[in-house]
Amino acid sequence: MKAILGFLRCLWRAEAFSPEAFLLRAAILASLYAVSCAAGLREYTTFLSGTSPNVNLSWQTASTLGLIHLLLYFSFILLVPILLITAGLIAAWNKYFSRYGKPQGRSDAA
């Protein structure tokens, strides 16, 4: 538990363009998507077919809920992996230069 909290603290304090910051963004998006799934917002994406998702709810409200889920879903399948790969690439770059040359990404953090 302590290790997890320590890791989260490290993520939270990471500088904007560090690998940790990209991991944090990915984690936030994935968590928001998980919350949206748990809340059942997926059902509201039927607004995409021009159908009222819930006859007891106004079209605007239901569509907004569907749109939120849609954006979070596409963030999850598009942005989250891209952010993770970005974090990996920056980490690899930093490691390479810390070993063979002047470190680039974490020079100020050291």
Next chain:
Amino acid sequence: MKSNLKGWVKKASLALAAFALATALWLPCLHLFFREPVTEFYQEKGVSRKARQLAARHLQLWTDPALRQIELQKMRASNAEWDFMGRTFLVWSLVNMGLREPAMKAQYLPVIDQIIQETVKIEKQDGIYGFLMPYAKARPYQVSPARSMFLDGEIALMMGARRMLEEEPGYKQPMTERLNVMEQRMRSNPLMAMESYPDECWTYDHAVALVAFKVADRLDGTDHTALCQQWVAIAKEHLVDKKTGLLLSSYQINGAPLYGPEGSTIWMVAHCLQAVDEPFARDQYERARKELGRITLGFGYGLEWPASWQGPMDVDSGMVVPGLGASAGSSGMAFIAASSFHDWNFLQALVATLDMAAFPSRQSGRLKYCASNQVGDAALLYASVLGPLWEGIRKP
């Protein structure tokens, strides 16, 4: 201060380059997570896993009145046509499934009969306007009494398809009556055009009607070959868009074009023409595939309009993805054409898009697509099982 800024710019540039590289790496790989063998969706023999799951969901809707009421309320709130088309696609699907698996006929026939009888009952109670969009009442039909080829053609084909699965004498007369009305109206118009909406004739509805005539020929020994050939000849001469060679979607009863070749129409038209004039149908499919079918990064979709035609996005096109031009209506109908013409590469790419963007939801072996609706799912079900009915019509 200057050194700080320089360091920040350097790190930002590195991050931006890494982000761009990550995007370039990820986007071409994404479809691999949604790609599956085409047999998961469509099988030449038997019924695919997805088809079975989609059918289970629809059968549940028609055996649970409360659930059905909720679904129909949702759809009718947007478009009464969808309620009607959801019924017809489901009947045609169940017929194809019954022909694929004769042992399941006993389960499908009661549902098919229930759908047909309830549909005819609603039409009797509310008249033709019960299943049409409200603008149908805005002006009178050019030919009276008012009849809609949209309803007559699809109901006749529902009845005929049911009889192809197992003969039911009770459907012969009402089917013949509808066919006679359509034949008489087609023959009395120089372009063989019959209205679906006031002064609005749809190629889609004519193509469905032609298949209904072919079914009658098979079942009742009539011969509408000349009628069908004549319509195809007229269509080739007067109803084709010169730039694309594709059939127009709708026109006035005097032949004046209303809508050009739209995806939500032409895919289904090509499928129906396959039962009437195979070479012309294939020509239309290949043109539609070139003008309207797209595969981007492994994901397939349909455009509503070809590049050479400016048309509106409406209830038929459904939601359109900005930038790509992917239309929900056209993409849904593209499944039917791709299955029909065995275009496995396109079908596989379409299924990848479906699984990626339509939010599949499985519960107890039942499948629905959350981003779709009952008619959308019924059309997908139809795309996944079509074949045997058309084969039955065409066999010598």
